[in-house]
Amino acid sequence: MTRSILAGLTEFALTALVIGLVILAVLVPLALSQPDPLEVLRLFVLGPFGTIRHMGNILEAATPTMMTGLAATIIFRAGMFNLGVEGSFFLGGLAAAATAVLLPLTGFVATPAAILVGALVGSLACIVPGYLRVRFGASEMVNSLVLNFAFLFAGVYVLNYVLRDPNAGALMSYKLPGDFTLDRLLQGTRLHTGVIIAFVACLLGGIWLYGTRSGLNVRIVGSSPGFASHLGLASSKLLMQAQIAGGLIAGMAGAIEVLGLYSRFSWTGLPGHGWTGITVAILARENPFLVIPAALFLAYLQVGGDMLARNLDVPSEIVGLVTAAIMLAVTAAAIFRHPAFLRLIRDIKGQEQGA
């Protein structure tokens, strides 16, 4: 038992090392271009922990990506490369705003109702490509990629012709009524109760995937379809369950983001939290419990980047580069499936070498 924990730590250490090297590789040349290179590194690495407000920023930035990361995790675990999470996030935000603007709800039912509608409508962007794959065998990857944009323009249409406030200067919705907001958690930050929902969702997602029968069956279908069919599992049904669950979570994430942070809905492009969620899921090795630290880590990088942008003349986009490089590094088979590394892990576990 201790040996397998040790082996797990070794893998974690290698991942951390790779990520550290990637960050340094991007950051060091940048730092050297500045008058005070050490200040760049200090701000980026330690800055996010400097004040409560900055730490609040990390949690705030991690809230949507925890949920989209969880959604992507569930979908990937079922063996599908459905990239509809981005579309679901957008639709969820839109639908929640539409509920707030159009429905005369008040009191404590208002916010939950808007989130529920957001989740339901948002889930469409994951369900449609998933269904087309399960029913007709059409590539869920390509379909989700293009349909994300179809849903975007459908949403922009609704924004422009249904929700638009003609008195506002730009293309944005009417103000969301005060009953449709998430409460502030911490004065001086924009942190709202959504972060709690995100934490709870990841924990529940982990419990579902690892602690329930249907979660187990989804993982079996996703990792070995042939075994699943010999077991007589209802593969199509399980695959759809995972797409629906993922879509609902991603839609809910969008709803929470809009209700928690904005007074009007004004997205006219895909916000990108779905893509980040995919990175989070990959970084978390498709484990819902690890989605929490993975999302927090990426959010920490984001806040570090923002601090560079604010205090020095360094654009925060540097973080996008770091994130992309991390995504490639942690999935590189050449590193994590390297024979030498696998041998090391086996030696640590001290297992027999059989046929």
Next chain:
Amino acid sequence: MSNSPHLAEGPIVSFRGVSKTYPNGTVALTDASFDIRRGSIHAICGENGAGKSTLMKILFGLESPSAGQVLIDGAAVDTATPDFAGKHGIGMVHQHFSLVPILTVTENIILGHEPRRSIFIDRSKARRQVVELTQRFDLAVDPDARTDTLSVAAQQKVEILKALSRDTRLLILDEPTAVLSPPEIEELFNRLRDLCAAGMTILFISHKLHEVRALAETVTVLRAGRVVGTTPLAEVDDTTITRMVMGRDVDVPRRQRQRTDAPVVLELDRVSTRSRDPADRIEDISLSIRADEIVGIAGVDGSGQRGLVGVLSGLMHPASGSVRLADADMSRAAAPDWRKAGLAYLPADRYARGGTAALSLADNAIAGTDGDKALQWGPFLRRGAIRKRVQQMIADYAVRAGGTGERLDSLSGGNAQKLIAARELAGSPKLLIADQPTRGVDVAAAALLHGRIDLAARDGAAVLLITADLDELLRLADRVLVLFNGKIVADLQNHAGLTPAALGPYMLGLETAA
């Protein structure tokens, strides 16, 4: 070199003490030595895993020997060099064709050595070359047809033409008849004889003794990675060759059956399947298995075993005939129905069909136990109970593992297989299909698995044991059926006198006794 001076005398290829040990420790070939005479048809015979394909990979330049030498025209050569086969005029017809389905016949044949005109393929020249090849070797195919629209026999012709397209003087054919019908086989043999008469050397790999005898002059028999002998076919009779292929007649201890009058559990009545793939095709199979009976299916791989398993697990449905399990009609039953009716399945293919590599031992051990109240509380899994159950399984089946949370593929093959057996045999199954259950498994684990299969039968299971390992077959089976080309060609009671050599003629398609 195709234009190198022909040594009129002397073998075209000589193997001198060739051995091959793979990095994972598997010994595929030990000290193999024999010659292939120029201009002859030379057959290589042996069971699955005897080392035939390794030998061919070495000769075709895909692998290099760990020890020993390969001589071509009397000179030692390094086989694993780029384009080795092309340089020495060696062509190979693979058992699984290496044709690109979306390309035309001509494109497939010229692929890799296209005739060019400036930057373009010289298509008229290419077509001319192919037409010329088809005429020269009397292998008629439409050079413009898309390859995936052709029949299997026509695709094989393309494969042969491709192998002959580069000044080939040694042609290797790996189990070329497996996918052909009898008249197609006859036509293929005629073409091969013509080629031989024109000076080609042909190396013919086969399981089927009558084909070897019909075609070849000399045969080399391999068994367990060693050359048993090389002999002109005129000088040996079938019995001798069969004995060479099958090995010594050492008797094995046999299973003792408790009851012979137990009720029939599984009954197949004239079951056939339709499929393009011979491995999925069975024809007119009737068999019945009683409780406490182990019926062994012998036969070379691809004789219809996969079709039989498909029908008996609900993944395929018979095109005709009926299947009954414990008096219920299962002809149209789907996979979940079979599981519910008490099917257990122990396949060699541990990660694609028996389990899932990426999940933990615990996940694998409880897969498919949906609704088991001891392991489940509503939709939730009882972690404590599961851990206890899995630890019990690990102890019962002597699985060597770090913990229940380990990934299945972190175990050795034998230990992974033991864990899967523990799961499958847990609920006293009515029918157990053991499909090459100990392939790739160490000796100790195999012995344990044999014991458990025997035990399952004693507990009342009907057992269908599909195996290429004749030792295993004779140890366990009460009755032996031999499958050949999707048909049962022999139905024999297993008794002390039954030896691998006695099964040989049926497996090699020489005799029928059913």
Next chain:
Amino acid sequence: MIEFFGAIADPAVFATVLRVMTPLLLAALGVLISDRAGVLNIGMEGIMLSGALIGVLVSAATANPFLGLFAALIGGGLLGALMAFFINGLGTQFIITGIALNMAALAATTLGLFLATGDKGMSGALKSGVLPNLDIPLLGGVPILGPLLSGHHMLTYLAILAVPAVAIMLARTPFGLHIRAVGSDPKAAAAAGISRNRVQLYTLTLSGVFGGAAGAYLSMGYVSWFAQNMTAGRGFIALAAEVMGMGTAWGTFAAAAVLGIAETVAITMQTKGLPSELMQMIPYIVPAVMLTVYAARRQAKARKIS
């Protein structure tokens, strides 16, 4: 219907269709080449974006738009080669590699723009060049056809000429044969001595060159500046166009034309105050429908056989 064809024959509308279609066609042909070798280039969006910025920066620095175009082609090609290195050299998955490239390109172009101009949104401050329109000497004088066919952007002509070039390359050259073999059955190709890794390196590089050209067109033809995320999903439409084209150059051309017309109609509707968003959905819904119908037919056929 008649009105529709009349509108298309209107030189101004026809020119708009070509203008809109050019980057799609270039990018889709790029996607086609690598897809035929077995790698769907999800990173096309990022390659286009990079090509657009490189073109602007180099043309501003050298005061020569052709050098800008050349640099965009080289840059795109290098990014394609980089993808091949990651996929076949380091063993990353092609989908993840593409997503990562898109992410990195969005960040890197914004960063590059900022470093060059001090502005993160637009390159308006830079004096970057524009690639010329070509008047075809004789054709220009012909009535009706002349104004229709002459005077378009040089990359538009190049994109249209690239269609037969790619078609012939795939069908008639040894390289094209190797591409088709590797994409259809890498094992069989290997048996014939053709290296998948090498072919995919070449095709992804070529795919990147096409993406670079598409990007250069956006920033040095369609408009004359670079703006953050100016591709706005065109790389994904190109992906869709290639899928609609069923793996052929002419099919891809037809798909790009259909999508170009749809976008032109959307633009026209927008200027007339009609809901353009619904038209903008078309380029994304049509490929999904076609892909699904195609898959469903294949499935039905497979079922019939067994």
